[in-house]
Amino acid sequence: MGSTRRRRSEDMKKSIMLVAAFGLSACQPIAIALDDEIMSSTRFDHLSCGALISHRDAEASRLGVAPDAEVDYTTFNKWNSAIPFFGALPDLRSQAARERGLAIGRIEAMNRSHARRCRGE
Numbered sequence: 538m539g540s541t542r543r544r545r546s547e548d549m550k551k552s553i554m555l556v557a558a559f560g561l562s563a564c565q566p567i568a569i570a571l572d573d574e575i576m577s578s579t580r581f582d583h584l585s586c587g588a589l590i591s592h593r594d595a596e597a598s599r600l601g602v603a604p605d606a607e608v609d610y611t612t613f614n615k616w617n618s619a620i621p622f623f624g625a626l627p628d629l630r631s632q633a634a635r636e637r638g639l640a641i642g643r644i645e646a647m648n649r650s651h652a653r654r655c656r657g658e
Contacts, residue, residue, distance in 0.1 A: 570628040570635060574608055574642035578649035586655035593647040596640055605648060606641045 581589055597604040628635065 565628050567626045567628040567630075570630075571638070574638045576642045576646040578646045578653065581647050581650040582654065584650075586651065589647055589651050589655070593644055593651070596647075597644055600637050600640045602637065602641055602644065604644065606644045607648075608638075608642055608645050 581592075584592060594604055597606065630638075
């Protein structure tokens with residue numbers, strides 16, 4: 538009878554560990570989420586200069602960030618150097634914080650596209 542209880546206890550521990558592992562695997566690692574915030578400016582080259590500025594300003598006002606916002610690269614360096622297993626940590630930021638980070642990445646990319654293509658406009 539004691540061995541049956543012990544086996545059930547071990548099975549329960551294994552089940553809990555599996556559930557926890559699957560739960561964490563569903564979260565995107567923070568390293569990938571932060572990398573997604575850095576965007577190429579060429580993805581906005583199809584927009585005319587005026588449309589690019591309008592799109593950028595709309596994006597900035599939607600989330601309440603400045604139209605000249607830039608990605609804070611010190612965040613990447615801080616996390617990456619401080620934590621050796623940085624790539625495996627789940628992104629536990631709120632949905633609003635993730636959206637804000639992505640918006641700042643898009644705004645910065647739009648500004649680079651504008652600076653490169655729309656000189657004098």
